[in-house]
Amino acid sequence: MSGAVREGTEYAVPHGVLGLKGPVEKPVPGTLPLRGDLAHIALAGTHLAAHYVIPHLRTVGDDGAGLRLAPRDDSEVFASLDAASRFELLDVAGEWAWGCSGPAGPSGWCRASELAPQSA
Numbered sequence: 773m774s775g776a777v778r779e780g781t782e783y784a785v786p787h788g789v790l791g792l793k794g795p796v797e798k799p800v801p802g803t804l805p806l807r808g809d810l811a812h813i814a815l816a817g818t819h820l821a822a823h824y825v826i827p828h829l830r831t832v833g834d835d836g837a838g839l840r841l842a843p844r845d846d847s848e849v850f851a852s853l854d855a856a857s858r859f860e861l862l863d864v865a866g867e868w869a870w871g872c873s874g875p876a877g878p879s880g881w882c883r884a885s886e887l888a889p890q891s892a
Contacts, residue, residue: 783812783813783814783826783827784813784826786813786816786817796818796819796820799819801841802839802841802850802851802877802878802879802880803877803878803879804819804875804876804877804879805860805862805871805872805875805877805879806819806821806879807821807870808821808822809821809822809823810822810823810824810825810862810863811823811824811825812824812825812827812860812862812872812875812879813825813826813827814875815875825862825863827860827861827862827871827872828860828861829858829859829860829861830858830859830860830861830869830871830887830888830890831856831857831858831859831887831888832853832854832855832856832857832858832859832886832887832888833855833885833886833887833888834855834856834888835855835886836852836853836854836855836886837852837853837859837882837883837886837887838851838852838853838882838886839851839852839853839878839879839880839881839882840880840881840882841880841881842881843865843866843868843870843881847881850878850880851878851880853873853882856888857873858873858874859871859872859873859882859887860872860873860874860875861887862879864884867883867884867885868881868882868883868884869881869882869883869884869886869887
């Protein structure tokens with residue numbers, strides 16, 4: 773899910789040297805789209821991650837989506853996304869999708885089936 777700018781996104785790979793200028797407070801889980809292994813490309817330069825991802829723009833399905841902190845059914849839903857709202861897909865693990873509403877969050881896991889089918 774890495775690569776250059778995808779059609780329909782407003783995010784691009786930053787130009788120039790990226791660097792952090794000092795300590796950054798770790799955000800509360802479920803807020804910013806930031807994990808230890810990857811982060812939303814919009815956070816490059818402000819938060820450290822092993823990889824930065826340009827999101828795939830998706831839409832939440834007709835029944836809405838529930839965001840969880842872990843990709844498991846026993847993980848509590850901490851936020852709900854309305855049907856037809858924007859979902860920025862950053863990672864997929866089996867039947868689970870990790871993403872956010874935007875770079876300010878909230879971010880979390882939902883079932884991939886809760887997202888609207890992709891148009892061809």
